[in-house]
Amino acid sequence: MGSMDELISPAIVAQLRAALKNVAPTVDLAALARAEEAVCGARLRQRVDLVRDALRSDLPAEFPAVERIALDLLEEPRFAGWMIWPTTELVTSRALETGSTTDFDAAMALLARLTVGLTGEFAIRDMLIARPERALDIMRSWTGHENEQVRRLATEGSRAYLPWAKRVPWLLVNPRATRPILDATYRDPAEYVRRSVANHLNDLSRVDPAVVIRTATAWAGEPDAATPRVLRQGLRTLVKKADPAALRLLGFVGDSIEVAQPRVASDTVPRDGSVQFTAEVSNRGETDAVVAIDYAIGFQRADGTVRPKIFKLASRRLAPGETVALTKTHSFRPITTRTYYPGPHFVMVQANGVPSPRADFILQHHSEGSTHE
Known part of the structure; x- marks a missing residue:
C-alpha cells in the first residue's frame, strides 16, 4: 500500500475521533471507531469515503448541527x-x-474556512x-480574500x-x-495561486482552445512580472500541439524551421533501460527564429497500438542558417503512472x-538480455 494511502491512517482517524469527543462529548462515535480498522488496506479515496460515511452515521442529520460541530473543530488543535x-x-x-x-x-462559507487547514x-x-x-458566484468573491x-x-x-x-x-x-475567477487571480501575489491559475488555463485548452487563446491574449496585454511564466505554464499543452496562436503569444517565431530525423544511440533498448537520441533543428530562414522544441515517444500499448506522448525538450534562439543539436535520454525505468510494454516504439522531435x-x-x-543496475 503506497504512502499516499497512509495519509488517512488508523492513527489519523483516532485523532479525529478524539477531537470530536472534545467538541461533542455526548455524540456516540461508534462508526468512526470501526473506521479506524476499516481503512487498513484501502486506497486513499476509499479511506476518505469510509471516514465520511462514518461521520454521516455518527453525527446529526441536520446541517446546522453539523455546521456547529465543524466550527468548533476549527478551534480544536488536534483537528x-x-x-x-x-x-x-460531510459538510x-x-x-x-x-x-x-x-x-x-453556509456550507460554501464553511469550506472557505476548512480549506485553510488542508483543502x-x-x-x-x-x-x-x-x-x-451559485457556487461560482461565491467562488468569485473569494478571489480577493486575504x-x-x-x-x-x-x-x-x-x-x-x-x-x-x-x-x-x-x-x-x-x-x-x-x-472572471482567472482574470482576478492571474496576477495574484502568491505563486501557489498563480500556478493553480496556469493549470486551470491548461485544463481549458482540452475543452476550448479558443477560450484559452482569448484569455491569454488579454493577460499578455496587461501583464505583471509573473505573467510570462503563468502563460508558459497555461499554454503548455497548446504549444505541444503546435497551436500557432499559442506559439506567437509566447514569442516563438520562425517561418523556415527544419527538423532532422533523430539519431538513436541503439535501435534496441533494455526493458528497464533508456533510449538516447540526438536531434538537429535548423533555421533555414533569413531572420532569427525562436523555437520551442519538444519530443514525442511513441509508446507501445497493451492492445498493440502505439500512441505518442509529448515531452518538453528545450527552447532556443537560432540565427539565420544556424543548426543546433540536442541530445536527450529518456528512461524506461518503472514508474507508477505508466506501464511499459515491450515491442516497437518511436521517437520524433518537433x-x-x-x-x-x-x-x-x-x-x-x-x-532479451535487459540489464538491471
Whole structure:
C-alpha cells in the first residue's frame, strides 16, 4: 500500500475521533471507531469515503448541527491535516441534502474556512455539480480574500480536470464561466495561486482552445512580472500541439524551421533501460527564429497500438542558417503512472510544430538480455 494511502491512517482517524469527543462529548462515535480498522488496506479515496460515511452515521442529520460541530473543530488543535478532507465532504453532503439555499451558502462559507487547514477543492465539486452558477458566484468573491488558500480554492476547485476529483459536466459545457475567477487571480501575489491559475488555463485548452487563446491574449496585454511564466505554464499543452496562436503569444517565431530525423544511440533498448537520441533543428530562414522544441515517444500499448506522448525538450534562439543539436535520454525505468510494454516504439522531435521523421526502436522483453543496475 503506497504512502499516499497512509495519509488517512488508523492513527489519523483516532485523532479525529478524539477531537470530536472534545467538541461533542455526548455524540456516540461508534462508526468512526470501526473506521479506524476499516481503512487498513484501502486506497486513499476509499479511506476518505469510509471516514465520511462514518461521520454521516455518527453525527446529526441536520446541517446546522453539523455546521456547529465543524466550527468548533476549527478551534480544536488536534483537528488538522488530512482528516479535514472527509470532514469537508460531510459538510457538503449534509448541506445538499436539505436543498436549502441558506444551507448551501453556509456550507460554501464553511469550506472557505476548512480549506485553510488542508483543502476543500474535492468537496466543492459536489457544490458545483448541484448549483454551478451559485457556487461560482461565491467562488468569485473569494478571489480577493486575504488568505491565499481561499483564493486558491476558487481557482483550483473550479478546474475542468482537477486531479483526483469528480468531473463537473457543467464546467465542460461552459468553459468561459470561470474566466472572471482567472482574470482576478492571474496576477495574484502568491505563486501557489498563480500556478493553480496556469493549470486551470491548461485544463481549458482540452475543452476550448479558443477560450484559452482569448484569455491569454488579454493577460499578455496587461501583464505583471509573473505573467510570462503563468502563460508558459497555461499554454503548455497548446504549444505541444503546435497551436500557432499559442506559439506567437509566447514569442516563438520562425517561418523556415527544419527538423532532422533523430539519431538513436541503439535501435534496441533494455526493458528497464533508456533510449538516447540526438536531434538537429535548423533555421533555414533569413531572420532569427525562436523555437520551442519538444519530443514525442511513441509508446507501445497493451492492445498493440502505439500512441505518442509529448515531452518538453528545450527552447532556443537560432540565427539565420544556424543548426543546433540536442541530445536527450529518456528512461524506461518503472514508474507508477505508466506501464511499459515491450515491442516497437518511436521517437520524433518537433520545433514550433514542425515535425521530424520518426526514428524507430524496440523496447525489449526482460528475456532479451535487459540489464538491471
